[in-house]
Amino acid sequence: MSTVGPACAIPVPEDVPTPELLERAWAARAALGDRLVILGHHYQKHEVMDFADITGDSFLLAQRGAAATQADLILFLGVYFMAESADILSQPHQTVVLPDLGAGCHLAECADIFTVRDAWAQMTAALPGKRVIPLTYMNSGADLKAFVGEHGGAVCTSGNAERAFRWALSEGDAVFFFPDEHLGRNTGVRIGMPEDHGVVWDPRVAELGGADPARLAGTRLILWKGFCNVHTTFTVRQIEEARAADPGVRVIVHPECPRPVGAAADEDGSTEYIIRRCEELPAGSSIVIGTDWNLVDRLRLRHPDKAIRCLNEHICPCVTMNRITLPKLTWCLESLAAGEIVNVVDVDDDMKRWARVALDRMLALA
Ligand code: SF4
CATH class of the missing domain: 3.40.50.10800 (NadA-like)
Structure with missing residues (x-):
């Protein structure tokens, strides 16, 4: 502990x-x-x-x-x-x-060691002969980081998730990623998986996390049903409204946003990526960002030569x-x-x- x-x-x-x-x-x-x-x-x-x-x-x-x-x-x-x-x-x-x-952190608390251990026991029993590699997002408890370390897996950040997924799939038959379903799905698409690939494991459902056994047997991606309560407030409609108000706007979102939001945006990337893009885009750029308000506001102050705003200006910052x-x-x-x-x-x-x-x-x- x-x-x-x-x-x-x-x-x-x-x-x-x-x-x-x-x-x-x-x-x-x-x-x-x-x-x-x-x-x-x-x-x-x-x-x-x-x-x-x-x-x-x-x-x-x-x-x-x-x-x-x-x-x-x-x-x-x-x-x-x-x-x-x-x-x-x-x-x-x-x-x-x-x-x-x-x-x-709401997202980190979507997974705990007891339900992850139970899920692991069930899925490894349901997938005989298959090697599942557990990956945890940086946003997780120390006990979960230790769990993946002990079971042949690794940690990843939003900046290196793609690399970590490729590594895990080269080491095993499937990735078990927790606790963020959305980062997992966005990363799966980035490495070439179809949008609808993957099985969602819902820890509130006792048996196989609600997964269909046949689908589980055929998947390369098992996603824990967890989410960030800040990044999941961004919607495709907000992107459409931002574009309607300013057709030249560049929309950049964090990969903890749901897949449809990532797909509708011009770019998605980690916090460091968003910061870098605000530096790189030329003066006069109009940039709308889907991530925590405190960061967006700091970027707005740091780049007075660009029009930077939050995708949802009425969002509550991460409580x-x-x-x-x-x-x-x-x-x-x-x-x-x-x-x-x-x-x-x-x-x-x-x-x-x-x-x-x-x-x-x-x-x-x-
Ligand atoms: S914004 Fe807040 S809830 Fe979301 S991942 Fe970051 S710390 Fe966790």
């Missing part, structure tokens, strides 16, 4: 004026100096992102945190599975903390990402500066070892 430190009883009142919070947070941050590195995920609120020493996606941040060997404290501005990943890759002298231990607030960050920094290491995310050693095996397999694909 992954273990955590004391729960976050936050003594920093939410109603302290922002200028005072900023002053206190920066003072605590300065007192910690090089012994602290702050990692900020792209979907974090602006009010905390200014404190990040390094920004990026979850895997890059975990790697960069481990490489910051001068720091014995890694503060993660992100969600729980990201802090776990940072701890998996961290150096023995480093401790990872998360300002709010309740900052989870769990937004649990990391300035008051909680202030509390966390002040506690660390006072010598009290709060909200530790500590993956147990055996789990860490197998999860690293799965992450190393992913790195070897590069």
Whole structure:
């Protein structure tokens, strides 16, 4: 089991004026100096992102945190599975903390070790003589990363899912991908599978996840029925409306969006891909993006020479990402500066070892 430190009883009142919070947070941050590195995920609120020493996606941040060997404290501005990943890759002298231990990820929580183990037992029994390779998305618990490591599989990110799927299919007869059905389907299409290929495994259905046994026997792709509650709010209709309003618009969406949305967009790609495309497209471009609002808003501010907006301007930003607030960050920094290491995310050693095996397999694909 992954273990955590004391729960976050936050003594920093939410109603302290922002200028005072900023002053206190920066003072605590300065007192910690090089012994602290702050990692900020792209979907974090602006009010905390200014404190990040390094920004990026979850895997890059975990790697960069481990490489910051001068720091014995890694503060993660992100969600729980990201802090776990940072701890998996961290150096023995480093401790990872998360300002709010309740900052989870809806998608990661669509799969848990118990239902995945049960699914694995059922599908391997139903597919005698076939080799199934389990792949988990980065957005998953440390226990699931360890599970795939122990069972010959690997982790993948939205940026390298295609490579990971090709590798898995070269190693075995079928891929069992969790927890994101949509990233799995989008990746299957990218590597040449028909749109309707694949079997969806619904963990709420006790027997074979609701899969038809004959279809299961003939498939190369088994997809866990999980989804991100932010990226599945984007629709084909929103794309049609964006094009009707501006025929020259370039629509770019994240591959956690459902397949019809990915198919209707001009491009789909990982968070890093979206950031890069906003840099590459010429001044004057009109760009509509289907991903978390905080990132889109930052891209809009970063590129004032381009018209950048969110595919759904009324979307709620990811609620769990937004649990990391300035008051909680202030509390966390002040506690660390006072010598009290709060909200530790500590993956147990055996789990860490197998999860690293799965992450190393992913790195070897590069
Ligand atoms: S945007 Fe989706 S995948 Fe990312 S942290 Fe939020 S729920 Fe998870």
